[in-house]
Amino acid sequence: MEQQAQSLLQKRDLAFAKKGVGSGLLSGAAWGLDGVLMGMVLGLAPFTNNMSIFAAPLVGACIxxxxxxxxxxFYNVINGKWRDYARTLKTRPARIIMLAAILGGPIGMSGNLLGIYFAGASYTAAITAGYPAIGAVLGAIFLKEKISPRVWAGILLAITGSFIVGFVPPDGSNYPHFYLGITFAVISAIGWAIEGVLSTYGMDLVDSDIAIGIREATSFFVYLFAILPLAGGVSYQILTKSFSAPTGWYIAVIGLIxxxxFLSWYRAMNMTGVARTMGLSVTFAIWSVFFGWLLNNLQLTPxxxxxxxxxxxxxxxxxGNPKDLLNLKIR
Known part of the structure; x- marks a missing residue:
């Protein structure tokens, strides 16, 4: 009887882990699609305003x-968690999450969209996919985490891959500021890496669905009241015009993606572990290339x-150990 019960538990855990793998893949695919679609929308009016080359991507990130x-x-309201916003905001972990949101949103997301604007979605995704490797280095420096030889090899490969992607711009490029875009992509990866280090503590003590909601809301308000004013009055002109044209509403749908x-990312971490989830979600670089080729005629350069x-x-x-990604059983 005990062996039968243990077998049933193992089957349940395996099914749970497989669902987590599915969520991790969905997270990567959705983020890859998100970047490609944002790149396409930023090529439409009013984001093609030539008065400021920086304002358009920042307005897009804000929206x-x-x-x-x-x-x-809305998701948290449907799940009866909306009251948790006010309760959580009073806590110290929430303040850490808000600080992490500034690094991940106005710095990370701005760098991401500026990279997309100047270098294209697929090249930017390839660079920003290296943020976990940067996070590992930062964790070693600030959290005194030990880095194994395998991790150092991974970091070296990630840096090499980023160099290969960014060294040669695409043939016949429509991106005259390609290397500026690559620079912003690197800034984005650093911002997301620091965000990960900071948010690790907060996420342990706050419901992940609420933490994500606070993170995104904080990012939006910082954009609206701090970042856009730095970009000048033209940014608010673009913001206003975007909702009198289809583009603002396109971004509303992309925001849902x-x-x-975000939700799939944290659900996967809960179901199948952080290492496995990161190993699955960083496939957004590959998904971005696929969706760029499918939807935006991306040139697949060597x-x-x-x-x-x-x-x-x-x-x-x-x-994480690649063998762990193939072993779906929760330990």
Whole structure:
């Protein structure tokens, strides 16, 4: 009887872990699609305003995170968690999450969309997919975490992959500021890495659905009241015009895709573990190349394909033993 009960528990855990793997893959696919669609929308009016080359991507990031926060709030209302917002905001972990949100949103997301704007979605995704490797280095420096030889090998591969991707711009490029975009992509990866280090503590003490909602809401308000004023009055002109054109509402839908990615990410971590989830979700670089080719006529240059594969392998090595990704049983 005891063996039968144990067998049933193992089957339940295996099914639970498999669902977590599915959520991790969904997170990566959704984020890859999110980046490609945002790149396409940023090529439409009013984001093609030539008065400021920086304002358009920042306005796009503001709208994206605002709608992602809204969709996440609706999700939490449906699940009866809306009261937890006020309770959580009074705690110290919430303040840490808000600080992490500034690094991940106005710095990370801005760098991401500026990278997409100047270098294209797929090249930006390839670079930003290396953020876990950067996080591992930061964890070693600030959290005194030991780095094994496998992790160092992964970090080296990730850096090599990023170099391969960014060294040669695509042939016949429509991105005259390609290397500026690559620089912003690197800044994005650093911002997301620091966010991960900071949010680790907060996420342990706060419901992940609420933490994500606070993260996105904080990012939106910082954009609206701090970042856009720095970009000048043209940013608010673009913001206003975007909702008198279809583009603002396109981003509303893309924000739903982004919110789905965030929810799937944290659900996967709960179901199948952080290392496995990161190993699955960083496939957004590959998904971005696929969706870029499918939806936006992306040129599949050799350096892009090789770089994405090398960087993805390096990131997976950095965040977990590849054998663990094949072993779905929760230990």
């Amino acid at each position: 994206h995170d605002g709608f992602a926060a809204l969709w996440l709030f 982004g919110g789905t990615s 350096n892009l394909i090789i770089g994405v594969v090398v960087l993805s392998l390096g990131t997976i090595l950095t965040i």
